[in-house]
Amino acid sequence: MQEGDAGEDHCSHTKGCKKMNDLSLTAATHDVLVVGAGPVGLTLANDLRRRGIRCRLIDSAQEAGAATKAVGIQAKTLELLAKMGVAHTAIERGLKTSLFSIYSDGKRLVRIDFREHLQESPYPYALMLPQHETEQVLTEHLQSQGGAIEWQRELISVTQDEQGVEAGLRHPDGKEERVRVGWLVGCDGAHSTVRHLLGLNFAGTTSELSLAVGNVRLTWDLPSDELFAFLHQGNFIGYFPLADGRHRVVIAYEPDKAPTGEVTLQEIQQVIDACGPAGARASEPAELTRFHVNQRRAEHYARGRIFLAGDAAHIHSPIGAQGMNTGMQDALNLGWKLALMVRGQASARLLESYEAEREQVGEDLLRGTELAMRVALTRNPLLLALRNALAPIFFSALPASAHRLAETLSEISIAYPHSPITVDQRDKKGTLHAGDRAPNALVRTREGAEPQPLFEIFTSERSILLVLTAQQEAAAVERQWGEIVALLSGGYQEMIEAYLVTEKATSGLDQETRQVLHDFTGELHQRYEAEQGGLVLIRPDGYIGFWGQFGATETLHGYVKALFVPGGEAQL
Ligand SMILES: Cc1cc2nc3c(=O)[nH]c(=O)nc-3n(C[C@H](O)[C@H](O)[C@H](O)COP(=O)(O)OP(=O)(O)OC[C@H]3O[C@@H](n4cnc5c(N)ncnc54)[C@H](O)[C@@H]3O)c2cc1C
Numbered sequence: 210m211q212e213g214d215a216g217e218d219h220c221s222h223t224k225g226c227k228k229m230n231d232l233s234l235t236a237a238t239h240d241v242l243v244v245g246a247g248p249v250g251l252t253l254a255n256d257l258r259r260r261g262i263r264c265r266l267i268d269s270a271q272e273a274g275a276a277t278k279a280v281g282i283q284a285k286t287l288e289l290l291a292k293m294g295v296a297h298t299a300i301e302r303g304l305k306t307s308l309f310s311i312y313s314d315g316k317r318l319v320r321i322d323f324r325e326h327l328q329e330s331p332y333p334y335a336l337m338l339p340q341h342e343t344e345q346v347l348t349e350h351l352q353s354q355g356g357a358i359e360w361q362r363e364l365i366s367v368t369q370d371e372q373g374v375e376a377g378l379r380h381p382d383g384k385e386e387r388v389r390v391g392w393l394v395g396c397d398g399a400h401s402t403v404r405h406l407l408g409l410n411f412a413g414t415t416s417e418l419s420l421a422v423g424n425v426r427l428t429w430d431l432p433s434d435e436l437f438a439f440l441h442q443g444n445f446i447g448y449f450p451l452a453d454g455r456h457r458v459v460i461a462y463e464p465d466k467a468p469t470g471e472v473t474l475q476e477i478q479q480v481i482d483a484c485g486p487a488g489a490r491a492s493e494p495a496e497l498t499r500f501h502v503n504q505r506r507a508e509h510y511a512r513g514r515i516f517l518a519g520d521a522a523h524i525h526s527p528i529g530a531q532g533m534n535t536g537m538q539d540a541l542n543l544g545w546k547l548a549l550m551v552r553g554q555a556s557a558r559l560l561e562s563y564e565a566e567r568e569q570v571g572e573d574l575l576r577g578t579e580l581a582m583r584v585a586l587t588r589n590p591l592l593l594a595l596r597n598a599l600a601p602i603f604f605s606a607l608p609a610s611a612h613r614l615a616e617t618l619s620e621i622s623i624a625y626p627h628s629p630i631t632v633d634q635r636d637k638k639g640t641l642h643a644g645d646r647a648p649n650a651l652v653r654t655r656e657g658a659e660p661q662p663l664f665e666i667f668t669s670e671r672s673i674l675l676v677l678t679a680q681q682e683a684a685a686v687e688r689q690w691g692e693i694v695a696l697l698s699g700g701y702q703e704m705i706e707a708y709l710v711t712e713k714a715t716s717g718l719d720q721e722t723r724q725v726l727h728d729f730t731g732e733l734h735q736r737y738e739a740e741q742g743g744l745v746l747i748r749p750d751g752y753i754g755f756w757g758q759f760g761a762t763e764t765l766h767g768y769v770k771a772l773f774v775p776g777g778e779a780q781l
Pocket residue numbers: 244245246247248249250267268269270277278279280281340362363364365396397398399400401402403422518519520521527529530531532533534535536
């Protein structure tokens with residue numbers, strides 16, 4: 210079901226799918242309309258397309274912009290982009306930064322080494338790549354899959370019924386096109402037309418903070434591949450290195466202390482002189498912008514067959530470099546669920562979990578960035594003294610707090626323990642829970658093969674079921690695997706791929722009939738805290754959806770039945 214199919218007047222995926230057949234009567238040529246070709250819309254279009262979904266991507270702008278916006282891709286986003294096959298291109302074009310330090314009044318408060326804290330992620334760094342280049346990478350990938358952005362198509366109206374969505378698109382010559390699709394996703398930014406048309410509130414605060422940003426060349430003694438933030442008496446400046454040797458500087462002011470008018474090199478130099486580092490000189494200013502930060506979140510991320518993702522759903526301070534990343538992860542949370550729904554292989558419950566999971570992430574992000582800004586910009590002498598005295602002690606005496614900060618910034622810590630589609634059936638739970646990001650580990654696909662990271666083996670778009678066998682007896686393993694094979698052959702193979710994970714050497718096991726991973730060091734069992742073995746279902750977006758004891762096939766069956774529809778019968 211690719212875009213080349215456009216023009217068909219029936220859905221090829223709708224065998225046995227009555228509701229989708231109804232939709233096809235209105236001549237829908239695409240399953241999903243993605244509105245907005247910023248980083249979020251591009252991510253979603255790429256993900257849907259690789260899953261074979263007919264998807265149309267429109268944008269009201271004339272062409273791609275090059276505005277000064279996001280500059281960093283975080284580790285968790287890179288892990289997801291790797292599955293889509295675009296991480297390596299982004300990495301080639303960007304700059305890896307593993308170290309992040311915060312200074313106040315010339316004294317270092319904290320230094321985070323991502324390599325130390327993200328040891329099992331293949332990407333223990335933040336990748337510095339300007340947003341327009343990230344969009345370029347995503348656009349090229351979309352084109353390589355035969356997709357394209359339709360520029361100068363503005364969404365102006367939208368209605369929906371039980372079977373689909375009807376959208377009005379304005380063309381540059383003023384003509385209006387009516388489009389019928391199964392689903393619509395508004396990735397149309399902070400001023401989202403989709404959100405307005407749905408009448409959804411965008412509650413929060415306006416102009417809490419004023420920012421000045423720009424790119425400069427710095428002459429200083431500090432390393433040119435590290436991230437720095439310098440604070441001084443209510444002033445903040447962040448230095449983000451770029452691959453071309455320059456730096457993106459981000460200056461934050463309290464609203465009543467902010468200069469007005471154009472940002473100038475002189476203004477940037479004044480803040481550098483005030484905050485540090487001492488003696489640093491800025492030159493060659495470019496892309497200077499001033500703007501106010503709003504902190505807002507849409508009251509809902511979904512209404513029927515219409516969804517919001519990215520800035521259309523949440524906006525906040527860019528200080529923690531999270532906005533674009535969170536939006537791209539919204540898209541990748543939604544993509545696999547929507548694709549299954551389009552194919553009639555998902556229950557309504559699976560799709561509804563998008564809103565439950567991502568609203569919570571948006572909420573936490575707003576709270577976190579608000580607090581971080583208050584701490585960074587405080588002028589209160591008592592709070593300043595406390596912050597400057599306690600932060601170094603706190604972070605050095607409690608390594609767990611530095612670890613937590615690293616995991617938060619890299620978005621590795623995002624988890625869905627309370628999601629309606631997370632189930633943890635184990636009697637004894639450890640530190641890793643269902644809903645957490647699935648950890649990586651080195652395994653062998655056969656005896657004597659080169660060890661490979663788990664993440665590199667799982668490139669399919671399906672969920673992965675790990676049958677962790679630990680020290681279970683051969684007969685028990687045989688029985689467990691037989692039950693899993695029977696379960697999946699009940700129509701779930703298109704959604705779930707199972708692997709038998711053994712600690713013992715794999716010789717003697719029949720590799721023709723089962724997919725075996727050899728956990729030759731026991732690292733995988735250890736990371737998954739599976740001394741007794743277990744059943745772990747990893748979702749396509751890399752989170753643990755189900756966790757059961759070894760032998761809990763019945764409970765797993767209940768979980769799978771609640772979320773997936775064998776044979777493609779839609780349940781909306
Ligand atoms: C100065 C600055 C620095 C930032 N730094 C970071 C950072 O370091 N890290 C980070 O993660 N985030 C950062 N952000 C946030 C990041 O830029 C945004 O979160 C990101 O752009 C959101 O992407 P999006 O695709 O949701 O929306 P957008 O990028 O706004 O894209 C929306 C698209 O929708 C189109 N559109 C709008 N209305 C319609 C319509 N009616 N019909 C059709 N198309 C429409 C627009 O033309 C646009 O192309 C920063 C933001 C700013 C301003």
